[in-house]
Each structure stands twice: as C-alpha cells, then as structure tokens.
Amino acid sequence: MHDGDLNTSVVFRLNGVTETFVGEARLLLSDMLRDRYRLHALQTGCENGVCGACTVLLDDVPVRSCTLLIGQVAGRSIETLEGLYGDEELVNLQRCFKQAHALQCGFCTSGMLTTLVGLRRSGQSADDAQQEVAGGMCRCTGYVNIDRAIRCAWRV
C-alpha cells in the first residue's frame, strides 16, 4: 500500500512476531532492522551486497539485507541473529567460533553466524559452507580459523 509521500506499509514476521511497519518505500531492509527495530547484531559493511555483514534469514534463506527494500519482505519471515539466540545450531556455531578463534573485531561475525545457521538448516555440507563464506568478507582473521570453525561445527 502506497500513499502520496512515497511511504509504504509492510506486514511481515520479525523474529517470530508479526509486525506492521510504515516507512519510505526506498528504506533499505538493513536500515529498517537496525535503526527502526534496533536490531544491532547485523552490520553494514558495503551496502552493495558483497561483504555479507548484513545477512539475515528470509524464510530460512540467508540474504543480504542491504540489497532489499522494505516492500520486498511483505508477507515474509525474517530472523536476525537476535531471533536465533538459543537455537541449537547457533549455539553450536558460537562455541566453535570461540574455540577456533574465528573472530577478532567481530564486525563480520553476526553475518557469518547467520549465514551458517541458514546453511545448517538447509543441510548444506561443510564444503558448501566454506564456499559460501568465500563469498563474504572478513578483514581481520585471514579466514583460516573461520574455516576451522566451520569444520568444527559440521563435525568434520
């Protein structure tokens, strides 16, 4: 639904709760989640969809929220890292990331963890997961320990 001011109204599920949001149609999903819902786990590193720091699960699929406008989530279900707290896949990944020293500044970590939860849920292999991470960006760790954390989480 649009009004004359370029605003739109979007109904969607956010971390298990049905939300109705009214805002500018050009608002990025990443900005809506961070600035309007104060969900600060996801970060924005590039706003081009390249780095992966803004990843959320959209109907269980990892997507880069900076590449979506709010209207594109109408009727859909979003999970951010906050909504995954306590999920056994997340807890397993968090343990592995910590033990493998797979994070330093932490800015990419939420995006990495969210992506990997999505891949675990859809039954992807550890190799697939490592390949997926190759499509994202970490500037601190040099990736070696992230790959170790993935193999730990997949029990490889």
Next chain:
Amino acid sequence: MSSPITPIDPAPCSGIGERRGRVEDDRLIMGQGRYLSDIDPGDALEATFVRSPHAHARIVGIDVSRALALDGVITVYTGADLQRLVGPWQMAPPIPGLKPTTVTAMPVDKVRFHGDLVACVIGADRYVCEDAAELVDVTYAPLPAVIRPMVGGPPGLVRVDDQVEDNLLCEQTHITGSFADAVDSADHVERVTFRQARQTHVPLEGRGCIATWNPSNTALTIQTGTQVPHGYRSTIAARLGIDESDVRVVSPDVGGAFGQKLVPYREDVCVSVISKDLRRTIRWREDRRENMLAALNSREDHVDVDVAFSSTGMIAGMRASLATDIGAYSLFPANYMIQVVAMLLPSFYLVEAYEYNLKVFLSNKTPAGPYRAPMAIATWVTEGVIEAVATATGIDSVTIRRLNMLDEAQLPYLSSTGQLYTDISPRLTLDAACERIDYQALREGQARRRANGELVGLGIAAVLEPTTYGSVFYRDAGIPGSGMESAVVRITPSGGVNLTVGVAASGQGYETMLAQVAVDALGAEFDDIRVRLGDTDTSPYGMGSRGARVATAAGGAAVLACQALKRKVLRIAAAWLEVDADQLDLHNSTVVLTDGGDRQPTELSLRDLAQRAYLDPSNLPPGEDPGLEVHKSYDPPPMTFSNSVHCCAVSVDRDIGSVTIERYLVAEDAGTLINPTMAEGQLHGAISLGLAGARQEQVVLAEDGTNLTPDLRYYPVIASDEVPQDVELVDCSVPSASTVGGMKGMSEGGVMGSIGAFALAVQDALAPLGVTVEQLPLNSDAILSLLSRGETRS
C-alpha cells in the same frame, strides 16, 4: 531485546603464554558488540559530505539553495563557511628535505582528488542528507590530473599543491660506506626493480564519529573508532583552539582499523567544529563508497636497488632509489613510511656499504597513510635482491642468505642505517623453516614437476619486523614522536582488578591479553579482572595501537604497574600476617605463604586487603598510603624487532594465469607470546592482507584521475579461497632480554613476509621462462602477460 551473555568454556589457566579464550568473544558472538553505529546518539543531527567527482578542479561556485529548501535539512557548510570557524594547519615536522604544506578542514579554492570534500550537509537523517547532497550545485573548472608523479614530466608540470614544485614534497639521502668502492671490488652489479600498487585498507567498518558539544561546560565529547584516543584528543583540541582538558574521546568497539583510524581526519574536524557551532550532537558515518574514495590509500612505492656482489654471492654494497606517491595531501609526515622502508632494506644482512635516496610525491589521488605494515615492500625488496644475486651467481638462494646473514653471536649489531639489533634470531628462523619444509626434498620435487612442464615455485621471505618504537628512536631519527605507554591498575574495595592502558582496540583482543598479564604480574584471578580501554577520561596517556607495539609497550607498562601494586599488596599482607613480605606471594587473588618450596594459601584475599586499604586505612602499616592503585609508564628500547621466515609454494596455471598456493609455512620469533592463539590469528590476518596486495587488490584510476574502484564490486578484496587453507607455524620464540616481559610483538611481519614470499614464489615458478616479477599485484592478467613475455623470449 537482548539475552544475558553467558561465558563459554572458561579456561582453567589464564596467565601469559596460555591459549585463553577471549573475553571479547562473549559479546561479539552474540552480536552485542557496540560499534559506532550501534550507539544511540540521542538528539543528534546527521552529517553527510558532498564530494568532488573530479580528481583535480577549481571550485568556481557552490549554490546550496536547492539543498536548503529540502524538508529535514538544517544547514549546509562550505569550505568558506568552515574557514571562519577553524583555521588551516601546517604539516611541517623538522625533517630535512621536507617542504611544509597546509591543510584546511575543507577545501575552499580547489579539490585535489576524486572524493575530496566540498560541502557538509547537516540534516535529520542520512536519507535526507544524501538527497540534499545531490541538490548542492557545485561549479567546477576541471584541471589536468597528476596520476604518474614519479615518472616526472616537463617543467611547468601541473601542481597538486600550488607551493610544491614538481609535486616533489620530500627528498632525502643517506650514505654509509661507499657504494662506488663496493662496485669496484665486486664481480657483478645488478639492478633489481620493485613496484607495488596503490591499495586501500577496507576495514569492514568505515570511519565516523559522534561529536557532542556541551555548552554548559564548553566541552566536546567525541565518540569514534580510533586507534589512538589521546592523540586524537590532542589534535582535535588543537584544531578547534580549545583546551585539551575540555575534550573527551571515547572509542567503542571498532570494526577493524589497520592504520586507517590512527588520526582524526578533516571530516572529524568539520563535524567537531559544526557541533560546537550549532551546539548540537552531530553524527557522521561514511558508507563504503566514501571509504574507498576518500579514507586513506597506501603502498604505492617504487624501489630500485643496485646491488654489488662477488661471484661467490657475498654482497658488497647496495644503493636504493625509493619513491612513493602520498596522494593529494600530506596527512602524515611525508617521509614517515618510505624512510622506514629505506632504513630496513639491508635487513639482517651484513651490508656495510649502503646508500639510499628517497622521494615523496604528491598526486591527485586519495591521500596515503600507514596501512598495516607500511614498510611492507621492504621484505620483498631485500629478498628479491637476494634472489637476484642467487640467479646471477647460480648459487642457491638459501645459501646466499646464510652467507650474508648476521649471526646471533654478532649481536648487538648496529646496522648501516643506525638500527641497533639486539634480540633477533634470523638464522634460527631460517634453519627452522628450511628444516620443517624439508627444503632439499621440496626443491627436488619441484625439479621433477618442472621436467613435466609444470610451473611450480617456492618463495622464501626472511622478515625483519620493527614492532615497537621507543622515544629514543624518534629523537635520533629526527622524527617527532614518542614511544611511551602507560598503565593504571587498581583493586576495587570488593577485590576486583581494573586495568587500563593508553591504547584502543580494533579486534586484537587487548582486553584478554592484558588480563593475562595481570594474572601473572599481579597474581589476580582472571575472572576478577576488567580491562577498560579507549576513554581519555579514564585511561592514562599513551601512544595507542599502531605498528605491533601493544604487547611490548602496553604489556610492558601493565607488567610494571601490576608488579608495583603487588608489592604494595604484599606489604600490607605481611604486616597483617606478621611475616616478611618476601615470604608471601599472590595467586588467584589469594595471598599465599611460601615456606621453603611449599605454597600455602592463607585466608587473606585481595578483597580483604582492599577493604583495609580503602575503608580501614588507619590499620595500614605506617607509611603506607590508603587505596590500591598504581600508575606506571614505560618507554621501550629504541627499537624492538621480531623476525620470521615465510615459505610459500605455488603452482601457476599457464592457460589462465591463476596461482594456487600449495603450501604456506612460517617460522617466527616474536619473543614472549602473551596468547599464542591470538598471535596465530594475527599472523593469518596479516598474511591475508599481504596477499591481498600481492595477488589482486589495487586502486585503479582513469587518466583523468577518476577512481574506477570505488566500491567492493570493483575493488577485489581477498576472499577465503585466495588465502592458504592452512598456515603451518614453527614456533621459534625466544624471549627478549631487552623488554619488560620479554615480548617482541608481531602482527605486521605477516604482511611483509607474505608479499615477499608470494611474489618470489611466482617469480620462481616462472624462472624457466626467464622473467622476473617487478610489479604487483600478480593477478591473472599480470601473470598471462609475464607468461607471454617469457614465451616471446624463448
């Protein structure tokens, strides 16, 4: 909505040398890090900069009327507006051969690079500000862009800075011994060439700040991700002409820095000035495009070395010509980075005759500054010279290294550039690397594969990494600077330990590292320790996080402070227990009685002693001041080095020009490692950034200076499938005898070593074709070009 943070896997033993899990991780794995954009700025306005689309142009006029008319826009500042609020500053340290330059908070007359500042929009939110920025009408008169200043040109060449002729900002020469005599005595002289491409840091979190001017106490608070909070504070105070005491800088969690967050930028000055002018909180956060265009560049260094040597491979002398392009403005002392390269080139080889000439140029490019291992090219150059000597003499390059390398028995050794080497172990690391990689067998295997037509190579890079600069170094080199660091440690009345130093973190795990130091140096329980960093109101003055100085300088200061506090604690305990203080120790926050070899815990805890010291001080021993708090500072030795050897084995696909890293090994001596797991993590990160530039990352400009790599779609940041799958590490740690705690530091050597090892590995792989690698990055286009050049030759 948040969840309680639950620590996972507490380690049983948490002192120096333990692979303790990080305390930072508990919040970061929950996405509860507090980065600049996560801070609620309250009643803040947003700042967005209008930036030049031209690399070089006069600003003819700026019309802000359309921008001002937009709902939600408060005001727009131009360079002329800001000139009335903040004066220019000079970059003119007392460096011979350096021309002074002037920088303004925002250009008034002309812009000098694609992305340079033109105006600042202040508005309700980022979306409105970006709309308004597009409505600021700027009339430019474009000028020719200088993008190849090092090549030189005819007189009357376009000037980037009207005061700087030929765009040559600085020239310096150093002579030790006589290269001419070395040439006379030598059998061979070779010219070896090294060109590194311009790069940018790409920290995942860009720059930004929140400036709050509080009119009631005329004080400015700035929240910003910075590596050097106290330096930032001093600089902003000076720019604004306000008392340093009236500025508070707070650095929250930072999403990476790598040298790009060392100093306040012109944007920070603008935002601070505007906050004071409008008496409002102003927030600025750059996006990735701004970061790529305008934050900082680095690494565009050209080095040519003439090396004179005997037929037996002994190097008699070297002469180096160095040039670097620091871009449009000198935001750092111009010679700062390239001079360190020049001073490092002889490395730990016995080169008695050494001359260098260095030149620093301005250009119409993003200004340059330090990027993790600003001296990185030095290793590739030195080791490339070694390889050239090996090729010319037909002697194996490891043999050449051993022939010319100083022996640990020759320490302390004063290099030809006046560097005192005291605690380095180059032979140890070379021997360890060659042994672990099974050098002979590897070469034999390569020969067999080459006979089958494969292009396979091994690159070896012996690294000398200067990590920690003491104040004496700066004084003797004539560079303004200090190497000091400070620590404050206090015990709270309930027995907790609070430790703070003058550095700020951007992912290095300092909260954990320094707590580990306190476990050993004070005797406190790890979980009772809190390390708080980054706030100039509560941290003592320090020179911040840069180079690889924190383990040595901040770790050292923390050791001194903790040891002094422990002595006080044990004096109080001794009086309490009526024993001698030297019969007591502190362990896990409990006073321990050491009786011969026996250690018996007493009933006294840190909490008991703190209660007496703060709340019952009349019962302290005579002469003992109340409270439990110590401040100590530490000025490390003039220079501290760590050293390593990197070995990189590659194969090159001759059809598509791709390079596969088959094996990567490092032998490293970084002295006492506070946390070996974190040191390994630093090594991996450093290797990835070095390979980034060696393999693929470069800033590309059009002929008119337009930046063609302004975001991550165009600038090919290194990915996980482009770094080694595994880095084999041979631990050669030998504690330093010269630093408090024995730390040497590390974290930049990995950049130096990976650039050198990768470049030389590819060169080795292409050696059968008779080509040398003179230019980085070695992307597939570059390699295909080298291959076709080699094939033409053969």
